[in-house]
Amino acid sequence: MESSDGRHESADERADRRWNELLQEVRVIQTGMQILFGFLLTVVFMPRFVTLGQTDKTIYVVTVLLGAATTGALIGPVTLHRLVTGRRIKPETVLWASRMTLAGAVLLLATVTSVLLLILRVAMHNSAVPWIVVALVAWFLLCWFALPAWARHRNSHEKGRGKNRVARSKSR
Missing domain, CATH: 1.20.5 (Single alpha-helices involved in coiled-coils or other helix-helix interfaces)
Known part of the structure; x- marks a missing residue:
């Protein structure tokens, strides 16, 4: 059977291929996010944290919350797959996992934006x-x-x- 992208694969084969591609993408983005989130979790315990102004502390809290939300969205596809495995709904699983991964990418953009804002405010102190x-x-x-x-x-x-x-x- 030929799909719309010119491949000769069944619906199950297409779902398996798409799942494997998605899993590789999630591995890349998840690794970067885990490193970033791990770093964020340690900042509050640094001696300099107490010297930050209220605005920077607020940016930090928002950044940690965004990091947690990003982590949730990027781990979601794995738990979704694990919980529905064997139910014969892989095409739907791939669709929902793809949506979670895209949401994770958007949240990652927000997290990185917030991290950059915080770090550059602390490092540069200029307009x-x-x-x-x-x-x-x-x-x-x-x-x-x-x-x-x-x-x-x-x-x-x-x-x-x-x-x-x-x-x-x-x-x-």
């Missing part, structure tokens, strides 16, 4: 900090979301043109 953070967030948005969305749109647009050409040539 350029928000602009630097905005520039970096724009870069992340471009790399993580805009470029993939553009590639997806371009690919679907080109496939549509290819189908139109095939249809026109068959009608001649």
Whole structure:
């Protein structure tokens, strides 16, 4: 059976392939998040933490909460899979796990933004900090979301043109 992406695989084979691809993606993003979150959890125990102003302490708390939410979203696909294994709902599992992973990526963007804001505020103490953070967030948005969305749109647009050409040539 040929799927819409030109592969010859059954629905179960496609779900297995997509699950394996998703698992590899989650491993990459989860590792980075675990390192970041582990670092965040130690900051409060550093001697300098007590000298931070209330704004920086608030940013820190928000950052830790975002880190916890990100961790939850990125671990979610694994527990989802474990709890529904053997129920013959792998295509649905892959869909929900994919959604959780995308939510985790969005939360990771928020966490990294908050971390950058906190660290640069403490390190630089100047008015350029928000602009630097905005520039970096724009870069992340471009790399993580805009470029993939553009590639997806371009690919679907080109496939549509290819189908139109095939249809026109068959009608001649």
